[in-house]
Amino acid sequence: MHLRVVLVEPEHDGNVGSVARLMKNFDFDELWVVNPQTPLGDEAAAFASHAKNLVQSAVRVDVLDEALKDVSLAAGTTSILPKRTANVLRTAVTPEEFTRIVGPIKGTVALLLGRESKGLTNLELEECDLVVSIPTAYHYRALNVASAAGIVLYELWKSQHGSRRLYIEEADRASRRRLVEMFDSLCEEALILPYKRRLAVRAFLNVLSRAPASSRETSLLLGVVRQSIQRLKGEF
Amino acid sequence: MHLRVVLVEPEHDGNVGSVARLMKNFDFDELWVVNPQTPLGDEAAAFASHAKNLVQSAVRVDVLDEALKDVSLAAGTTSILPKRTANVLRTAVTPEEFTRIVGPIKGTVALLLGRESKGLTNLELEECDLVVSIPTAYHYRALNVASAAGIVLYELWKSQHGSRRLYIEEADRASRRRLVEMFDSLCEEALILPYKRRLAVRAFLNVLSRAPASSRETSLLLGVVRQSIQRLKGEF
Numbered sequence: 001m002h003l004r005v006v007l008v009e010p011e012h013d014g015n016v017g018s019v020a021r022l023m024k025n026f027d028f029d030e031l032w033v034v035n036p037q038t039p040l041g042d043e044a045a046a047f048a049s050h051a052k053n054l055v056q057s058a059v060r061v062d063v064l065d066e067a068l069k070d071v072s073l074a075a076g077t078t079s080i081l082p083k084r085t086a087n088v089l090r091t092a093v094t095p096e097e098f099t100r101i102v103g104p105i106k107g108t109v110a111l112l113l114g115r116e117s118k119g120l121t122n123l124e125l126e127e128c129d130l131v132v133s134i135p136t137a138y139h140y141r142a143l144n145v146a147s148a149a150g151i152v153l154y155e156l157w158k159s160q161h162g163s164r165r166l167y168i169e170e171a172d173r174a175s176r177r178r179l180v181e182m183f184d185s186l187c188e189e190a191l192i193l194p195y196k197r198r199l200a201v202r203a204f205l206n207v208l209s210r211a212p213a214s215s216r217e218t219s220l221l222l223g224v225v226r227q228s229i230q231r232l233k234g235e236f
Numbered sequence: 237m238h239l240r241v242v243l244v245e246p247e248h249d250g251n252v253g254s255v256a257r258l259m260k261n262f263d264f265d266e267l268w269v270v271n272p273q274t275p276l277g278d279e280a281a282a283f284a285s286h287a288k289n290l291v292q293s294a295v296r297v298d299v300l301d302e303a304l305k306d307v308s309l310a311a312g313t314t315s316i317l318p319k320r321t322a323n324v325l326r327t328a329v330t331p332e333e334f335t336r337i338v339g340p341i342k343g344t345v346a347l348l349l350g351r352e353s354k355g356l357t358n359l360e361l362e363e364c365d366l367v368v369s370i371p372t373a374y375h376y377r378a379l380n381v382a383s384a385a386g387i388v389l390y391e392l393w394k395s396q397h398g399s400r401r402l403y404i405e406e407a408d409r410a411s412r413r414r415l416v417e418m419f420d421s422l423c424e425e426a427l428i429l430p431y432k433r434r435l436a437v438r439a440f441l442n443v444l445s446r447a448p449a450s451s452r453e454t455s456l457l458l459g460v461v462r463q464s465i466q467r468l469k470g471e472f
Contacts, residue, residue, distance in 0.1 A: 014250070022383055027373035050376055091450055135393065137263035140286055147258055147386040150379075154387050157371065214327055 001105045003156065004030045005149065006067045008124060009115045011037045017047025017055060018146035019113070024051035026153040030108075031058040032067045037115070064112075064124060072107030076120050076128035077148055079141040089125055092133035095152045099159035101130065111152060113145050171208075171218035179218050180205045182225040189232040237341045239392065240266045241385065242303045244360060245351045247273045253283025253291060254382035255349070260287035262389040266344075267294040268303045273351070300348075300360060308343030312356050312364035313384055315377040325361055328369035331388045335395035337366065347388060349381050407444075407454035415454050416441045418461040425468035 005023055010016050010033065020031060031054050033040065040060075045052045061067050068074050075098060082090040093101065102109045112128060114120035119142075125131055134143060134151055143151070183204050187197040208218070230236060241259055246252050246269065256267060267290050269276065276296075281288045297303050304310050311334060318326040329337065338345045348364060350356035355378075361367055370379060370387055379387075419440050423433040444454070466472060 018380060018383070021376075021380060024376045025372045025379055025383070027375075047380075049378075049380075088450075088453060088456065091453070134390070135397065136261045137393075139263075140257075140260045142285075143261055143386075144254060144257060144283075144285075144382075146380075147254070147261070147382065150383040150386050151390050154370070154390075157373075161371065214324075217324060217327070220324065 001102050002030070002108045003028045004032055004067070004071065004108050004110045005153075006032045006034060006064075006110050006112045007036070007145075008034045008064060008112055008120060009037055010145070011116045013038045013041060013043035014047045015116060015144070015146045016040055016058075017044040017049075017051075019149045020044070020048040020051040020054035020058075022146065022150045022153050023054055024048075026157040028153060028156075029054060029057075031055070032110075033058050033060050034064050034067055035062055036060065064127060068110055068127060070108065071110040072105050073102060073130060074110040074112060074128045075102070075130040075132050076112045076125045077114065077132050077134075077152070078119055078125060079133060079136070079143060079148075080119065081133065081141065089122060090131060090133075092131040095132060095134055095155040096159075098130070098132045098152065099155050102156075103159055111149075113149055116145055169215050171213050171215040175215060175218050175222075176205070176208050176213065179208065179222045179225065182222060182229065186225050186229050186232070189229050237338050238266070238344045239264045240268055240303070240307065240344050240346045241389075242268045242270060242300075242346050242348045243272070243381070244270045244300060244348055244356060245273055246381070247352045249274045249277060249279035250283045251352060251380070251382045252276055252294075253280040253285075253287075255385045256280070256284040256287040256290035256294075258382065258386045258389050259290055262393040264389060264392075265290060265293075267291070268346075269294050269296050270300050270303055271298055272296065300363060304346055304363060306344065307346045308341050309338060309366060310346040310348060310364045311338070311366040311368050312348045312361045313350065313368050313370075313388070314355055314361060315369060315372070315379060315384075316355065317369065317377065325358060326367060326369075328367040331368060331370055331391040332395075334366070334368045334388065335391050338392075339395055347385075349385055352381055405451050407449050407451040411451060411454050411458075412441070412444050412449065415444065415458045415461065418458060418465065422461050422465050422468070425465050 005019060005028060007016060007019060023029065023031060040055060044055045048055045078090060078092060080090060112120060132152065134148055180201060184201045187200055192200060241255060241264060243252060243255060259265065259267060276291055280291045284291050314326060314328060316326060348356060368388065370384055372379065416437060420437045423436055428436060
């Protein structure tokens with residue numbers, strides 16, 4: 001699936017820049033702008049930060065149709081919930097459903113984001129194959145356009161790269177158990193009463209398992225416990 | 237769980253306003269600002285849109301400690317990945333893991349977002365119980381502070397309210413089957429060849445099931461198919 005972000009008549013440079021930055025954050029690079037109401041100048045570049053090139057390479061077209069000519073699927077975004085389930089036009093999917101639907105698509109998927117003041121019109125939504133809406137509190141549904149873009153692009157990133165933990169190399173069960181056994185020995189050397197000791201050992205295991213602790217964290221703790229035992233035994 | 241959003245030395249009014257707006261979008265209302273480097277004036281109000289009241293009611297404090305005095309857990313955000321898994325300070329969880337960890341907490345959870353220019357310092361992260369990092373492309377990790385806030389608040393909203401589809405009342409299997417039977421009758425009346433007819437009926441069922449169609453959509457389609465049959469039969 002290849003994504004094309006289509007901003008329809010954006011009114012503020014800052015938002016165009018913010019969307020470009022988010023696209024780079026989540027590794028998308030094709031930005032189209034339909035009839036912009038803003039110059040796409042210095043302010044867009046400032047908000048884009050390290051994604052200025054995406055603003056510069058944005059494809060500008062006069063009408064929406066041009067941006068949708070060659071796409072496999074066009075998805076419009078809206079914050080306006082249908083008042084009745086009978087409203088077929090605004091029968092929207094969540095960003096997560098959107099990612100599941102478009103994930104297997106080979107061609108280009110266009111994600112349309114509307115003007116800051118009033119979003120996409122009914123006519124524009126009718127051009128779309130699918131309508132996406134982000135779940136929010138009912139009392140304030142309208143997200144800023146860049147906020148909406150960020151959430152949908154984040155969900156797409158997750159669906160493509162998984163939401164696995166990136167930064168923690170989990171300790172295996174054996175090293176967790178070894179640490180807990182050492183902790184038990186420490187309790188013994190520290191003359192903790194047996195019933196307290198059993199509870200404390202279980203508490204320590206609970207915390208390690210629930211966290212769960214990384215292998216680095218486990219080995220750092222192991223070092224402390226081991227050395228404490230050695231000191232208690234008067235080994236140095 | 238009660239959430240407190242803590243902006244640490246924000247540098248731009250627009251971002252404070254954007255974070256306030258996102259908080260209202262996702263139904264959080266407690267904003268603290270530590271030593272702001274920006275006036276929190278008209279521009280913050282403009283970006284806050286219908287959440288101006290959150291900017292006005294923001295609690296201002298001089299040092300981070302004051303914002304963390306009474307919390308159950310403080311979570312810092314960072315885009316800076318540890319270079320080695322041995323880095324214990326920046327061993328971060330994803331926003332999804334964050335929501336799972338803080339969901340069962342009864343007290344206040346503080347979510348810290350750093351300055352636009354350089355995020356949270358190591359000292360500030362050391363004050364935190366937990367570090368959260370949003371998965372992004374490696375070539376451009378740094379999200380705008382409001383974008384980061386939006387994604388974490390969105391995940392919290394989902395974890396609290398479910399990510400069920402909000403807008404579609406799914407058709408039950410019986411009404412989908414009724415529609416498909418009618419479509420089969422239409423094929424018959426339209427003199428579609430039998431082998432084509434079987435394939436077309438299956439294709440139609442596939443599309444309806446894979447979508448899946450809502451009850452309103454199904455009944456609208458049923459109306460068309462039924463009336464087409466009647467017309468073909470010359471009933472009116």
